[in-house]
Each structure stands twice: as structure tokens, then as C-alpha cells.
Amino acid sequence: MRANPVVAVLHAEAVPDTVHMAPVAARADIRYTDAAGLAAALDGADVLFVYDFLTDALPRAWHAARTVDWIHVAAAGVDPLMFPELRDSDVTVTNSSGVFDEAIAEYVLAQILSFAKDIPESLRLQRDHTWLHRESERIAGRTVLVVGTGPIGRAIARLLTAVGMRVRGSGRRARVSDPDFGTVTPTEDLPAALAGADFVVVAAPLTEQTRNLFDAGMFGAMKPGARFVNVGRGDLVRTGDLVDALRTGTIAGAALDVVDTEPLPDGHPLWDMPNVVITPHNSGDFVGWREALIDVFVENFQRWQVGMPLDNIVDKHLGYVPSS
CATH class of the missing domain: 3.40.50.720 (NAD(P)-binding Rossmann-like Domain)
Incomplete structure (x- = not known):
């Protein structure tokens, strides 16, 4: 003692x-x-x-x-x-x-559902008093790549699997038959893994190896209809490249709980992009x-x-x- x-x-x-x-x-x-x-x-x-x-x-x-x-x-x-x-x-x-593991997993599921059901547009139509019938996407059967296979990434994988999504992981080393991800691809194979994902969820730690991991090349490897969710760190992403990818339709949308400068500065283009949801680094704050x-x-x-x-x-x- x-x-x-x-x-x-x-x-x-x-x-x-x-x-x-x-x-x-x-x-x-x-x-x-x-x-x-x-x-x-x-x-x-x-x-x-x-x-x-x-x-x-x-x-x-x-x-x-x-x-x-x-x-x-x-x-x-x-x-x-x-x-x-x-x-x-x-x-x-x-x-x-x-x-924070389970709370962040719930946040990720909420953002995926918000994209699939287009909740932001529903709120905009309600504010305009507009009754407009629309169809929405299913999330069951859609593919998710979780980048970061630590405890938070695993909690995300378990919850998304439970609602019928097909989850894969990306981490430092390859493995098969993982209890939460099934298949984990190594970071060096990330571009190929991105190409098959409908949703990309980033939950990796910030290290010298992962800083600016998501750049123009990585966004270019994603499906044009893919959505990007970052609950890791803002510095995992080259924000200018993300803005360009969203503007050009290289990817379809982003939900960002973290950005490389917090708070996000006034006048930053991310604030007003219709395909972006921003939250103030509170995905785990239950x-x-x-x-x-x-x-x-x-x-x-x-x-x-x-x-x-x-x-x-x-x-x-x-x-x-x-x-x-």
C-alpha cells in the first residue's frame, strides 16, 4: 500500500x-x-x-x-x-x-439512419410547411467499413451488425474470422477496402501514421454514393480534400463529430454544405x-x-x- x-x-x-x-x-x-x-x-x-x-x-x-x-x-x-x-x-x-464505446456506436448508427432516411431534408421540408412524399434507403445489407479496430470500433461493428449491416474492419494488421468484423484488412490495403463500402466510419486513434490518412486519394477510392462518418480525430482527415470530395460528388455526404480545428471556424465551407452534418465533438457525451x-x-x-x-x-x- x-x-x-x-x-x-x-x-x-x-x-x-x-x-x-x-x-x-x-x-x-x-x-x-x-x-x-x-x-x-x-x-x-x-x-x-x-x-x-x-x-x-x-x-x-x-x-x-x-x-x-x-x-x-x-x-x-x-x-x-x-x-x-x-x-x-x-x-x-x-x-x-x-x-464512450457504446454511446459513440449509437451516434454512428443515428447518423447512418439519418443519411438513409434523409432526416435533414425532412426537417427542412417541415420548416417550409411542404408535404412531399419521398422514398428512403434501407440500411440492412449495406456495407460498412470501420477504420480503427479498437474498443470503439468494435462497439460500432457490433451495433451495426445487429441491425443487419455488413461490417468489415481496417486496422494495422490483416485477420480473418474476427469476432466483431469478420475480415480486417491492413491499412496498406485501405483504398481497395474503401471501394466496396457504402458507409465509411473512422474510429482510429490519431498517431503519426494515421495523421491525414484520409486525403484526396482515399476519398477518390470511395464509391460516389458513399457516406463518411468521423468519430476519431479531425486530424485524421485533410479537410480541404474532404470539402472538394463533397463539392464534386466524389462522395455523397459526411457526418463529422470532429474537425481539424475545433470549434469549426465561422465561414468554413463545411457549415453550409447540405450533405454535411456537424456535431461539436460530443458523440460519446451521454x-x-x-x-x-x-x-x-x-x-x-x-x-x-x-x-x-x-x-x-x-x-x-x-x-x-x-x-x-
């Missing part, structure tokens, strides 16, 4: 709920801090809980993290933290994998998600304090928790 550890908690505007943090407060000295005070809070700290999961403050305060043994991130993606000094250190990094993130940290803290193996250990060189 580690006695009287010091836990630094980096937050933005919202401080973590103290009721949910109580099990940690009973066993540790907690230092709540914003980005400006992070270096001071890290001085002598054993643990850092990055509750502000979009922060870029840690590299500037890293000189003070001499005693930090473990960093936990309140997010599935850890790309903002993967700076060289942390990557090359002995500090263990864990994430909150599992919290009622109670903040408390669920704290609970994951609390459970891992209890494991860390008694020397048990931690859950969700990130491979710092890959940039995510490796799948088994």
Missing part, C-alpha cells in the same frame, strides 16, 4: 465532482489545478489525473514531474499528451477506454459521462495504490491501448 500519495488533478473550468473523487481524497493528498498552476501541482506529485483531456499544458510543466509515476487521462484518445519526453520516460499512462470518467480513475487509483496491474495501459509509442 502506497501511503499518503500526492495526486495532481488538471482541470479546465469544471472541477471533478468531489463526491465521486471521495475514495481518492480519503487516501491521498489531492491538488486541484488549472493549466497555469500545473507545474506547482506536479512538484512532488506521484500521480497526475488529466481531467482536462484537451489540454496542451503538460509539455510546458513536464520539468516539474520528476516524481510522477502514473498519468491517467480522462479520454480514450491520448494524442495531446504524446510528446517525446513523456513517450521516452518510465511514466505509465492509462486512458479511459470503455466509457448524461453522466463526466462522473463515469472519474469512476474509471478511482478504480485504477485503488489498483495503483495496492500495486495491482493497471487497466487501460497505453503503449506510448503506438499512442493507444493495444488490442488483444
